Amino acid sequence: MIRLLVSLYLVVFISIIAINQGSELIWQHWVYQAPDELRHAKQVAKSLQASVTDAPSSNSSLNTLHVDEVAWLPEQRSQLLQGEVVTTYTEQNHAVLTFLMKDKQTLVQLGPFMPVEQAVLPKYLIKLCSFLLLAVLLMFWLRPLWRDLMQLKYVTSQLAKGQLDISIAPSRFSAIANLTSQFHTMAKKVANLMSNQKHLVNAVSHELRTPLARLKFALALMHKDAPEQVSLMSEDVQEMEILIDEMLSYARLEMAQNELQFNAFDFVELLHEQLEKLKRITHKQIQFECQLEQLTIVAERNYIARVMQNLLQNADKYGKEHIYLAMNYEQGQVQLLVGDDGMGIESAVREKVFEPFVRLEKSRNKTSGGFGLGLAIVNKIVNWHGGYCEIETSQWGGAQFVVHLPVKAKT
Incomplete structure (x- = not known):
C-alpha cells in the first residue's frame, strides 16, 4: 500500500510540475504577445529616453514628475534606476510607460494606452491540453494496475464457476505486482483443493459402495441365523448408504453451477x-x-x-x-x-x-x-x-x- 501511494504521489507531482513549466514556456514564447500599439510605445519611450538629455521644461507636452512622488515597488525602482521602461496599469487597465531621466530624479510618463487584450482562447486551449496530458500520464501509470485488477477479477470468476485451469501474468511495473503474485499462488492452492475434492468424491463413490454391497450380500445370507441382529446391521448399512448419497449429492452440487x-x-x-x-x-x-x-x-x-x-x-x-x-x-x-x-x-x-x-x-x-x-x-x-x-x-x-x-x- 505504501508503494502504491508513493508511486502515485511521485507521478502526479512530477507530471504537474512538468506540465506547468511547459505551459508557461509555451505561453511566453509562442502564445502571449503584447499589443502592437504598446510595443511601439515602448520603442518610442526608449528612443525618447536616449534623446532627451535635460529635464523637460514646464511647457513641454511630456508628463513629468519626481521619482519620490510615486510609491514604487522595490523591483520597479530598481528597474527605473537601471534605465528600463516600467509598465504600469490604471484602474481601467490602461497601460502607462514610465522611464527615468539621466538626472535620476525626473520621471517621464507616456500614455495611457489601450487596455491589453486577453488571449482567452489560447489560454483555455493550453489548459485543456495540460489536463489531457496529465490524464495520459496517469493512464500510463494506471494501465499495469488496471491489467492486474482485471486478471484478479478473471481468476475469481473462474474459481466461482469451478474452472480450475487458471493462469495469470503479473506486470512487473504494477504497484500491486506482489499482491497479484500472492493471489495467484492462493488461487492455485484453492484450485488444487477443489481438484482434490473431486478425486475424493470419486473415491467415495467407488471405494465405499463396493464394500457396502458385499456387506449387504453377507447380511442377506446370515438373515436366517440371527434375524434380529441382521436386521439392525442392515439398517446401519442402509444408513451409511444414505449418508454417502447425501455427501455425493452435496459434493456434486458444489461443482455443478457451471452446468x-x-x-x-x-x-x-x-x-x-x-x-x-x-x-x-x-x-x-x-x-x-x-x-x-x-x-x-x-x-x-x-x-x-x-x-x-x-x-x-x-x-x-x-x-x-x-x-x-x-x-x-x-x-x-x-x-x-x-x-x-x-x-x-x-x-x-x-x-x-x-x-x-x-x-x-x-x-x-x-x-x-x-x-x-x-x-x-x-x-x-x-x-x-x-x-x-x-x-x-x-x-x-x-x-x-x-x-x-x-x-x-x-x-
Missing part, C-alpha cells in the same frame, strides 16, 4: 407433482394453497424440484399432523412456503440450519434421521437462482420455510 441449464417450465405443474409424491408417503393432513393454474418460469427444473422435495420431506419428518404448502407470485418473484406443526426453530439458530452438517438435535438417532445436508442443498440451489431462504413460524407454531425466487415468469 446449469435454465429452461422454461410450468412451476405450478411441478408443484403438483411433488405434492402427489408426498401424499403417497405420508399420512399427515396437507393444506395446499395456490391461486394460479399455470406459471411459466425460466429456471433449472431438476434443481427446483430438489428444493421442493427436500423442504416437503423436512416438513413430513418434523411435523406432527399438519403440513402447509403454498405458492405466490408477485412483481416477478415466486414465493414458495412450506410449513409444519412441529417443534419449530428458534430465531437465534435459524441461520445456522442452512449450513452443511448442522443439526439442531444434540445427538442424531435413527428416528429423527438426516445428516444436516438437505437444507444446505436447498440454500445453495436457491442462491444459484438469485434468491434466498428464510424461516418463519407457521400457523401451528412450527417452522415455515419461505423461498424467494426472483425469476422472469408468465402467468
